[in-house]
Amino acid sequence: MSRYTITVTGQGRSDPEAVIGYDPPLRTYFLQAFPHEETDEPGLWLGTHDRAFETLEDLRRAAISHGYDFMPLSPKLAAKLVDDKAAASGRSVRDAILGQGLKHLNQPK
Template sequence: MSRYTITVTELGRSDPEAIIGYDPPLRTLFLQAFPHEVTDDPAVWLGTSDREYETVDALHAAALARGFDFMPLPDDVALLLADDLAKQANRPPHDGPLAALLRHLQSK
């Protein structure tokens, strides 16, 4: 799993310690930002389902729809994410029992 630090903004506030990355088992890009006020989870956590965001544009659109922005990405992060995606392009889907359970849970 890759993890890169970026800045995410929302309505005049920013999180300079936000994380963007690629999760190979789920085959999705993800975004985590703004520490939750009560739990240890991030307040923003996109990309938790199989193939949920296969492009940076799709992840960006989902973030914008929720009032968050992270563009433009720093050049080095954009290149690293592109490399992560290219390395995983031919990764076969997981077909074991855990993958079947995950697909079942996501279908509900």
């Protein structure tokens, strides 16, 4: 499982210690942010079931639908995340569709 620290913003707050990554057993990208004050669970936790988010753009859309955002990811981090997924699936290089997705993710909205 890969884990990278990023900043998630939304609903008038920011979490500079949020985590994004790829979970090979669940075959999904995930996002965790805003630690709950009373439990160990994150207040925002996306990507908890099999193939929940197969692309970073899917994960971003879900975050936005909950009132949060984590963009823009740096090109280097976005590439690492795509490489993590490729490595977990046994592919040695990013395929063209994922590479195109990286270009789209790095454009400011």
